[in-house]
Amino acid sequence: MKPRKSHVLLLWMLICSGMTEAIEPISTSIAVGMAAALTGFLASYQNIFYYFRECCRPEWISFNRTGLKADLERKLIGQHIASRIILRAVNGFMSNSNPKKPLVLSLHGWTGTGKNFVSQLIADSIYKEGMDSNFVHVFTSELHFPHASQLETYKSQLQQWIKGNVTNCAHSMFIFDEMDQMHPGLIDGIKPYLDYYDKLDGVSYRKAIFIFLSNAGGDSIVQKALDFWRGGRDREEIQLRDLETELSLSVFNNKKSGLWHTSLIDKNLVDFFVPFLPLEYRHVVQCAMAEMIAAERQPDQNLAEQLAKDLVYFPKADRVFSVKGCKTIGSKLDYYT
Template sequence: MEPVHKALPIARQQISMVTSPLRAAHRIRHKYLIMKRRRISTEHSEPTGAEGPGSRGTGRYPSPKGQEPLERTSKYRTKTAEYFTFEKVPVKTMKKRRSSKRRKVLYPSDTKRYLPEEKKSKAKNCLFLLSLIVFFQIYNAIENLDDNVLKYDLAGLEKTLKREVFGQLVAIDSLMDLLNDYLATHIHNKPLVLSLNGPVGVGKSLVGRLLAKHFRSVLSDHLVYQYFVLHHCPRQDNVTSCLQELAGNITDTVSRAEAEEKIPLLIFDEVEFMQPALLDFLQSYFQPDQPNEFLNAVYVLISSYGQGEITKFVLQNASSGMMRQTAKSEELLFIVQSLLTHSHPVWKHADIVPFTLLERTHIENCFLEQMMREGFYPDNGQLDELSRELNYYSVGKHQYSVHGCKYVGSKVNLLH
């Protein structure tokens, strides 16, 4: 048992080594709290007298003149203190809120400044994708327009007109521009009305025949309708039957074209001999308030209306060399259109294409073309001799044929 009695003092000694510092710390903290309470209670119980500028930190109250200053005493102190200092009581302060404004970042003068890195926005990608989609839609629409025009082979038609018709390059260019714009789409709000006007023998009827031949080849025969007034309606007293026949032919042609989703061509030659009742009836098809099948059609009116004004305009501008530049000018179009609209309102809906006078060189080309068809191989002397037999307007160095190429065929037939 002796070893057990010897071990107990050792264990107690070890426990006392651990707990003794804790007890000492607890006593010190307890004494500190008591002293702190006493000091606070003493400061609150002492009177607050006014002190001079030199009396701060002293333990004496200010006394009347001639008396020694009173000393502060405390019931907790046995010995009066001559000097003492006041301890500051900790006061809770409110934390200032951080301002929401960001302070400026000041860079050192000896360092490089870099702009903040720009973050890529996803909206830019969406905008780029939208632009790409719109581009492809526009491109596809243009391709569709080109495909629709290719169906009518207008490039081949233009080559044929410029090869067969002499001296009317300005009129052919204007005609092809109107056809290209209209035939680019299938749906329209009004039909296209073309009015070919000019003197006799300048190529108006030839253009009408070439248009009919070309559209018959690219479309079909039943989508092209030619109406010759002196042939289809020769009698002036048979207007009612002419109207019924014309209405049936127009409706049949337009209905077939609508079924095949194509644009028909209707040509009316010798319109200057058409009666006013027929012109009134024809004007009803040019109005915008019609069924859709009647809005998708091309009408060609061929007449010699305005030939006097066109001839006068050409002769007045021939000497100054302005005719080739102003054949399609607004001045000539205004003169011809004002005359046509006064003759009948049907021309208010038409696009005027004026055909001008032919020069002598054009007449020689007409003779050459006609003689080649008849099997002749003429020389320049023979062409000059044949062209000299026709009548001309002479303006300075220019000579314009009075009747165009109208009598070229009859002159060539005399050579047999």
């Protein structure tokens, strides 16, 4: 009968804590025998310790395509374009044992449309610990890069951080939030790590994932969605080809995009520019219902509709798109109950 994991861990703790001294005095022959048995035991079950502490191994990093597909279909509301692109991009990348470059995704759209949420779903599908994984790294401009005068210092620190973490685990993920508030040119500092290099200073970055989140380009996305609405066309008819070129140009030429005139764009290092459409009233209602379920509360359709009606919409006369998407739904639920 195989020892239980709990027994293995307990034995390991006893050894590490020195509690075996409690059985002294002990004969040399018995001690040697115990040591030999223990050595064989630990050799046979050395992999068991990987289950108790996160490490860069399949026990902790393993892509769940089915899980990601289900989450995108059930949890990501009103984003048929983003859902399709994300699933294909991540699945293709994680299924390739020898990718030619890191996966680079740039997510764009108004606040509250699901960009951060998608990053979480991707992390959950790859890492057992999800966003809490030691291999998922999140940067925000105001917290990590607050002073324009220290741009060169930030570049150097960012390079060292990425190199160190990818050296530790090839399957590392880096998320850059609030890209539209980031100092122009900062991202160019990590360009070599996103390019088609086999190795840089002995380190391969090809299995890493970089995700940029930005509100930049959101206005052009909203305008396209508004054009479809005014033309009496369903939003599900909007395709990536209707937005991709205009979106990339908008981001490249926007000084507040974080990707302004960056070589990542003109060198085609961003694999996908992913548009997030503005959310309508019906989507906000769905968000409210989903939030209730997540909070283990009884779903209330009337409450969800009341909450959705009280939000600010654009254009004001038509009240088509929620200005803040679903961003404030969670906090407002407490106010309405």
